Amino acid sequence: MTFPALNHVAVTVRDVDVSGPWYRRLFGADPIADEHDDAAGYRHQVWLIAGGTLFGIHQHDSPAPDEKFSEHRVGLDHVGFGCASRAELQEWVTRLDELGIEHGGVVDADYGCGLSFRDPDGIALEFFALPG
Template sequence: MSEFPPLGHVALTVKSCDVSRPWYQALFGTQPVIDEDTGPWYHVVWALPGGGLLGIHEHPGTPKEDTFDEVRIGLDHVSFHCGSRSELEAWKVKLDELGVKNGGIKDAPYGSGLSFRDPDGNALEFFAAPAN
């Protein structure tokens, strides 16, 4: 076995792919590479730069009143890495243009982050490491 393999994909559970698909499509600025009902669930998947995939899954048994909560066991958030703080600032402008509520850019010694949520409350972030 060689070194640990890179992250391949992340799949987020949503209440409705019909609601979340256009939101993610606007965020990513691209069409999904998969959009299908597999029987046990419906899923939509986007190819991200660097080879990773992000998917949304709609499961028939998910309670429609349920929302994401990062303080429960499981996923805390999904982060997309930016090459610089100026790239992070450009994403802040894009989120504002899309009408996506966000927490503004927060700076810390380990880097700068911009937190926001999808329509189901899944926690997402753009992050830039500090400049060297």
């Protein structure tokens, strides 16, 4: 039995009205869904990104703790977006600079190279390319 591909990722944000426009700029697109589910107690926005993966941001009706995201707590470490090559990562360096998004530059390793950055709540994001 083949393990299925990743279908979607949803991260909790403090304020959809802050994070939504930030992700709109990053993805270069409007979300395909922007809903407030009173029964479930949250609002979410969802984007369809390359490869058919859905990426969502959720704001729950009960307020999030007043703290930044930390990959040092149990749970999510980071979200990685696949790139075809190191050259594509360099294009993302230029794009993040244009958007005013701080990043750590392209970092090379034996297993590939990555470009790390954070969203408004400090959630760790990365563009990553396998070697070759």
